Every structure is written in structure tokens, then in C-alpha cells.
Amino acid sequence: MANSALPQIGLGTVSDDPPEWTQAVRTALDIGYRHIDTAQMYDNEAYVGEGIRTSAVDRDDVFVATKTVYPDGPDRPEGVRDAIDESVDRLGLDSVDLFYVHWPSDVYEPETVLPQFDAARDDGVIGRVGVCNFTPELLDEAREILDAPLTAHQVEFHPLLQQDELLEYAQEHGHWLVAYCPIARGKVYDVPEIQDIAEKHDATPAQVSLAWLLSKENVAVIPKSSGEAHQRENFAAADLALDDEDIATIDSLEYDERIIDPDHGPWNW
Template structure:
């Protein structure tokens, strides 16, 4: 079985109002979320950590994940340990439940980076090691280097980008496939089978898209949201059971669109 991790978490990426992540995290934990996802490059770990500290829940009940080694963060490979420690310092914690390698590009050197992650794991800074935006080839290489299993792989996934190959790898090797941008930046609301299911269940199309993901084996999701209504709406997806026909109709969407597609991405 994959590691224990709440299947629906709060994503905290934003390109503005970083301080607003403090209230978003507090609100999400009050609504019922117990999985918070952030990253060094988001530049909001300080606010995320403060939001967790000030929320009316025990820190031990919160699954906290962050990421480092990003193409746009110019730390040398030798500084990866310092980058991990910097994440913990900003979050105000001695360890995180999950730390992802954010991109296998730029400063990424598989042997050196993953060995550093392994050492941080062995020293108790990282409970579990994850990767993000990897190709199948990167995943296989990582498995050969790490002494512990990959716990999660985070990548863009939604009805317009179902990522069958990466989901199959997650099932085969029994780790979580964690969907970022699981609502395709709102585009899922325009899909006919999503709209039809939303009407049937008296739910929002965003709830339907998240419920479709959660119906998949070994899949979790970390939609970002701001404001109590939006945060609570996403969380409501946990209570939706789509029919086999509804899932099949969304599976049959043949339009494809990738929202996050930088030139440095390993698939380009």
C-alpha cells in the first residue's frame, strides 16, 4: 500500500499575495483538510508554516509536503542539503512528511541530488521522498539510486491530461500519483460530461473533476484555492461517488491540454 497521506490536499502556489497563504492554510485546516502542499519556489513557506502553527489542529495531524531543486532556483547541487534545511526553517518545523524533487532539470543531477535527499531522509529531516514532473525514465533512474521507495510523484493531471502512463507507473510501484493543477486552471468546467455530472449530483464542476481523480487508484490531488467558499467546495469532492458511466464519460474526453509547459520541462 502507498504511504498514509490524505488524498485531497491544499495546493498553495500563487504568483501574488503570498501572505494570503497564511489565511488560506488556516481556513483549509478549519474546513477539514489535513494535507498541505507548498514549495521553496512558491516563496510562501513562512506563511504556510505560520498558518499551520496558528490553526486549531495539532501539527502531528497535518501531512506537510514541500519541494526544492527547481529550475528557477540557482542553488548548486552541493547546496541541496541547505535548500532542504531552508525549507524546514521557513516552515518552522524539524521535519516534513514529504519532500519532492521539484524538477529533474536545471541543477538536477540524479546521483547527487537523490543521494542528498536520501541522507536527509536517513537523518530524519524528510519522512518520505517524492519527485515531481519526472518522466518514466527519470522515475526508473531514481529507483535505482534511492534506498527507499518513491512515496509520491506530483505532476499535472486532470480530465484534459489524464497521464495514463504515469498513473500506471504509480500503480505498478505502489506510490501516490499527486495531481497538481487538477482543475486545469478552471477549464474542466467547460467539459460536457463534467457539466452533466455536476447537474446530476447538484455539485460544482470542480467537485466533479476532483471526484473523477479520486476515483482513480493511487491518485491524490492538491488543488489550490483561496477563500472559504472555494476551499470548502473543493473539499466537498470527497463526498461524491461518481457512477461508472460518469467516470467513463469523463475518461472518454479526447481533448488534450497541458497548462504547465515550460521550455525546460523534461518532456519538451
């Protein structure tokens, strides 16, 4: 299990082609990524794990995160520990560095589910506990129940959905806010202000979006890309230094465009 802190830029792996991730993960690790994010519901944990195991990069240098508990997941709240163990087995690893509660819905019963994450951590199967798609109220509840510190909260976060409340919460309580869909599935390319900033820096709108997120305290990003060119483009965003005016311009955007919006999302309750 890696001992390093969560790397600020990682690789998201959700897609409709699970087998592609063995090579895609190897490529990303060759480029320099050290944070790989997957999930039970992606049906690609075995392929992601193979990419990690067959990479030239030492396992101890790779921060591996996965997720369980979602509407089509374990059919019993008390079976979540089995689902955790099965994910680790599919990855072909002795342990994972961060394990998330994927959604606070359906079989998610905090008093039953969260202690199983604690137990897996106590047993050395997982290193850290995180949650995804929670509200501040659900975060409060989880923090009260968990023995483990909350390491990360993963949410959709990009210039068109600015998660100010959750970012403030993460900064106040000292956990990472991990941004998925950080380029809004390409919609940032249609924002004139982001286009102008990209032109100013000889960058792409995707890089500007990622650099804006990375400029925030306690924020990490996991852009999804299986192709080498886009992986390199995204990874280079870590070296793009936006100035205060650029950041203020993006901060002032007034969009409210959620890409991932299932009925079971707690914001729809």
C-alpha cells in the same frame, strides 16, 4: 512529524500573494484538510508554516509537503541539502512529511541530488521522498538511485490531461500520483460532458473533476484555493460518488491540454 499516510485530498498553495496563506492554511485546516502542499519556489513557506503552527489542529495530524530543485533554485547540485534544511527552517517546523524534487532540470543531477534527499531522511529532517514532473524513464532512474522508497510523484493531471502512463506506473510501483491543477485552472467548466455530470449530481464541474481523480487508485489531489468557499467546495468533492458511467464518460475524453508547460519540462526535451 505526522505518521499517517498521505491524505488523498490536500491544499495547493501556489499564488502571487504569499502572505495570504497564513490565514488560508488555518481556514483549510479548520475545514478538515490534513494535507498541505507548498514549495520553495512559491516564496510562501514561512506563511504556510505559520498557518500550520497557529492552527488549532495538532501538528502531528497535518501532512506537510514541500519541494526544492528548480531552474532558479540552488545553484549547485551539491547544495541541495542546504536548500532542504532552509525550507524546513522557513516552515518553522522540526521536519516535513514529504519532500519533493520539484523539476528534473537545471541543477538536478540524480547521482548528486538524490543521495542528499536520502541523507535528510536518515537525519529525520524529512519523512518521505517524492518527485515532480518526471517521465517513466526518469522515475526508473530515481528509484534505482534512492535508498528511500518513492512515496509520491506530483504531476499535472485532470480530465483534459489524462496521465494514463504515469498512473499505471504509480499503481504498478505502489506510490501516489498527486494531481496538481486538478481542475485545469477552471477549463473543466467548459467541457459539456463534465457540465452534464455536474448537473446530474447537483455538483460543480470542479467537484466532478476532483471526484473523478479521487476515484482512481493511488491518486491524490491538491487543488489550490485561498478562499473559504472554494476550499469547502473542493473538500466536499471527496463525498461525491460518481457512477461507472460518469467515470467512463470522463475517461473517454480526448483532450491534451497542458496548463503548466515550461521549456524545461522533460516532455519538451
